[in-house]
Amino acid sequence: MEVSHSVKERTIAENSLVILLQGLHGHVTTVDLRDETTATGRVTNVDAFMNVRLAEVTFTDRQGAVSRLDELFVTGRNVRYVHIPDEVDIRATIERQLAAIHRVRYFGGRDKGRKEFPRAKHK
Amino acid sequence: GGAMSFLKRFPPPAEGVRHQQPDTEAVLAGRTLGAGTLYIAESRLSWLENSGVGFSLDYPTISLHAVSRDLNAYPWEHLYVMVNAKFEEEETKEAPMAEGEEEEDSDDDAEPIAEFRFVPSDKSALEAMFSAMCECQALHPDPDDEDSDNDYEGEEYDVEAHELEQGDIPTFYTYEEGLSHLTAEGQATLERLEGMLAQSVSSQYNMAGVRTEDSIREFEDGMEVDIAPVVAGQFEDAEVDH
Numbered sequence: 001m002e003v004s005h006s007v008k009e010r011t012i013a014e015n016s017l018v019i020l021l022q023g024l025h026g027h028v029t030t031v032d033l034r035d036e037t038t039a040t041g042r043v044t045n046v047d048a049f050m051n052v053r054l055a056e057v058t059f060t061d062r063q064g065a066v067s068r069l070d071e072l073f074v075t076g077r078n079v080r081y082v083h084i085p086d087e088v089d090i091r092a093t094i095e096r097q098l099a100a101i102h103r104v105r106y107f108g109g110r111d112k113g114r115k116e117f118p119r120a121k122h123k
Numbered sequence: 124g125g126a127m128s129f130l131k132r133f134p135p136p137a138e139g140v141r142h143q144q145p146d147t148e149a150v151l152a153g154r155t156l157g158a159g160t161l162y163i164a165e166s167r168l169s170w171l172e173n174s175g176v177g178f179s180l181d182y183p184t185i186s187l188h189a190v191s192r193d194l195n196a197y198p199w200e201h202l203y204v205m206v207n208a209k210f211e212e213e214e215t216k217e218a219p220m221a222e223g224e225e226e227e228d229s230d231d232d233a234e235p236i237a238e239f240r241f242v243p244s245d246k247s248a249l250e251a252m253f254s255a256m257c258e259c260q261a262l263h264p265d266p267d268d269e270d271s272d273n274d275y276e277g278e279e280y281d282v283e284a285h286e287l288e289q290g291d292i293p294t295f296y297t298y299e300e301g302l303s304h305l306t307a308e309g310q311a312t313l314e315r316l317e318g319m320l321a322q323s324v325s326s327q328y329n330m331a332g333v334r335t336e337d338s339i340r341e342f343e344d345g346m347e348v349d350i351a352p353v354v355a356g357q358f359e360d361a362e363v364d365h
Binding site: 033034035047049051053057059067068069070071072073074075076077078 | 185197265
C-alpha cells in the first residue's frame with residue numbers, strides 16, 4: 001500500500017483518521033461533499049489533507065442528476081463524509097497503514113534509520 | 124457572447140508551470156469564453172485567450188476538478204473545475220451537466236459556485252492536465268482546517284498537542300501530560316535522571332569522532348565515563364539527529 005513520502009504527511013496521517021481513508025485505496029467508496037453532491041468511485045489516493053482522488057466516478061449533483069467522470073479530485077475542505085465500504089475491516093486497515101508507516105520510519109531496524117520523532121509506545 | 128468583465132490582460136505565468144495546454148476552450152456556466160491556453164502553475168490556475176485577456180483561479184477557491192468524458196453529460200471531453208466563488212455568469216440553465224446551481228433564493232448561506240470547463244482540442248492531454256492540477260492543489264492545503272494543529276514541521280511536530288485536539292487516546296505520554304501522572308516518588312526519580320542526563324549531554328557531541336577533555340565526566344557515584352577512543356571519520360556515515 002502507499003505511504004506518503006513526506007515526513008509531515010506521514011505524521012499527520014498517523015495521528016488522525018485520515019490514515020483510515022488512506023487504507024481505502026482501490027475500494028469503491030462514496031464521498032459526500034459539503035455542497036450536498038456525492039461522488040462514488042474507486043479511491044486512487046487520499047493525502048494527509050484529506051484531498052480525495054477517485055476514478056470511474058458516478059457523480060450526483062444537488063438536483064439528483066447523474067453523470068460520469070473518469071477521474072475526480074475533491075479538496076479535503078469540501079469533503080463532508082466518506083462512506084467506509086462494508087467489506088472494509090476498519091481496525092485491520094488502520095493497523096496495516098500504521099505498520100506501513102513504521103516500516104518506512106524504522107527502515108534498517110528499530111533503533112536505526114531516520115528518527116522522525118520520539119518513538120511511540122503502542123499498547 | 125459579450126465581454127466578461129472579469130477578464131483581464133496579464134502576462135502568462137513564467138514560474139512553476141506544471142502543465143501548459145494550448146488550443147483550449149474555456150467555458151463558464153455553459154458560455155464559451157473563447158480559445159486560448161490553460162496554464163496549470165503552482166501558484167494559480169490561469170487561462171489566457173489568444174487575444175491576451177484571461178483570468179486566474181486560486182487553488183484554495185477550487186473545490187474540485189475532474190475529467191469528464193461522458194458525452195451524454197457534455198458534448199466534449201473536458202477538464203471540469205468547480206470554484207467556490209462568484210463570476211459574472213450565475214445561471215446555468217443550459218448547462219448539459221445540469222449540475223449548475225439554479226436560483227436558490229431560499230438558501231442564503233449557499234456558497235457561491237462557478238463551473239468552468241476547459242476543453243482542449245487535444246483530448247489525450249486531459250490526464251496530464253488533471254494530474255498537474257492534483258499536484259498543484261496539494262500544494263495549497265486548507266489554512267482554515269480546524270481539526271488539526273498546523274505546526275507540523277519535521278521532528279519538532281508536537282504529537283501530543285495534535286492528539287489532544289483529536290481526542291484520541293494518546294499512545295504515549297509526552298512531558299506535560301506524563302508529569303501530571305507521576306507520584307511523588309516518580310517525580311523524584313525523574314529529577315535525578317534529568318540531572319544525570321544533563322551531565323552526559325556534552326558527551327553526545329563527541330560522537331562524531333572529536334575527543335575533548337570534556338568527554339570525561341564523573342557521576343555522583345564516582346563512576347568515570349570515558350568515551351572510547353574513536354577513529355577519525357568512524358561515524359561519517361551515521362545518521363545524526365537534527
